[in-house]
Amino acid sequence: MAGEILLEVEELCAGFDTEDGYVRVLDHVSFSLEAGSTLGLVGESGCGKSVTALSIMGLLPHPAGRVESGSIRFRGRELLELSSEEFRSVRGKRIAMIFQEPMTALNPVHRVGSQLTEAIRLHQPGVSTEGARARAVQLLSRVEIPEPDHRLREYPHELSGGMRQRVMIAMALSSSPDILIADEPTTALDVTIQAQILDLLRELQNDTGMAILFITHDLGVVAEMCAVVAVMYAGRIVEDAQVEQMFAHPIHPYTRGLLNSIPRLDSTPKTELNIIPGVVPALNEMPSGCRFRNRCEFARSRCAEAAPELRAVATGHRVACVRASEFV
Ligand SMILES: Nc1ncnc2c1ncn2[C@@H]1O[C@H](COP(=O)(O)OP(=O)(O)O)[C@@H](O)[C@H]1O
Ligand SMILES: [Mg+2]
Numbered sequence: 001m002a003g004e005i006l007l008e009v010e011e012l013c014a015g016f017d018t019e020d021g022y023v024r025v026l027d028h029v030s031f032s033l034e035a036g037s038t039l040g041l042v043g044e045s046g047c048g049k050s051v052t053a054l055s056i057m058g059l060l061p062h063p064a065g066r067v068e069s070g071s072i073r074f075r076g077r078e079l080l081e082l083s084s085e086e087f088r089s090v091r092g093k094r095i096a097m098i099f100q101e102p103m104t105a106l107n108p109v110h111r112v113g114s115q116l117t118e119a120i121r122l123h124q125p126g127v128s129t130e131g132a133r134a135r136a137v138q139l140l141s142r143v144e145i146p147e148p149d150h151r152l153r154e155y156p157h158e159l160s161g162g163m164r165q166r167v168m169i170a171m172a173l174s175s176s177p178d179i180l181i182a183d184e185p186t187t188a189l190d191v192t193i194q195a196q197i198l199d200l201l202r203e204l205q206n207d208t209g210m211a212i213l214f215i216t217h218d219l220g221v222v223a224e225m226c227a228v229v230a231v232m233y234a235g236r237i238v239e240d241a242q243v244e245q246m247f248a249h250p251i252h253p254y255t256r257g258l259l260n261s262i263p264r265l266d267s268t269p270k271t272e273l274n275i276i277p278g279v280v281p282a283l284n285e286m287p288s289g290c291r292f293r294n295r296c297e298f299a300r301s302r303c304a305e306a307a308p309e310l311r312a313v314a315t316g317h318r319v320a321c322v323r324a325s326e327f328v
Pocket of ligand 1: 043
């Protein structure tokens, strides 16, 4: 049902035990994903996007990684409170995930066919060998892999990066998930292949109605793929809005910096991109208050006082900046 909130992440705090003690990576992260919609989670490398995805999937590395507090609800059910058995009925089934590097999820020693049919059997325990194979061929055709019969007999390393990503997508689709979490699925691919995979994901979404949590560091990809976007900086969401609104009226100084750093087609070749000066602070050296303030040209002393809360500046547009109202 369109408009239904499928996934609701609320005040999520998560992190890792390290030799220097526990470090929090995600700091009160909140967002929600509507049925059939695509939410972009965007931010620089290391800001916590993958940790967010892994928290939702219950795949944080054990025992170092853990969710400290907060809530992750799927169709209103608290995933953090499910028994591991109950959780298995959600993870990989109702919510599936694809990764930047498909080889992390594909087993190099098994043929594509056996991995795909194994995934199919997991979701359809009663299926016959023939039935699973037919479904595997159907799934590979669905992700537009030519000669699927032939491909099923190959090993992952025999496939190109783009083909491997298509196989990953086929495996994710094998359970007909309600949500696909796509964690930088095209970052490792060259531009042409990237465009093909994005087209494929859009088509599959049109056909199936699945919602997508699209994780990327690339705002260009967000503009192409997403209805709504949440911008993450150093483990916090700093701004979220409908994509058109975000691109037309970005408010948070970090978002504006990110948008300025996109190469424009109409700019003269070789003009310097506006890179945001400074670097993301290390996890154990986070500044008090706003975590962006050390890089922010608009920072004031009050920015050091408390973590700014996400507040609405317009319908559906929230910003975590104490000066937000001055920038509207
Ligand atoms: N297994 C781990 N142990 C300790 N720290 C980790 C681990 N995995 C990720 N981190 C830290 O969590 C932060 C967020 O990482 P990640 O979510 O992978 O970023 P990205 O936004 O690039 O996906 C980084 O600072 C990273 O160093
Ligand atoms: Mg990542």
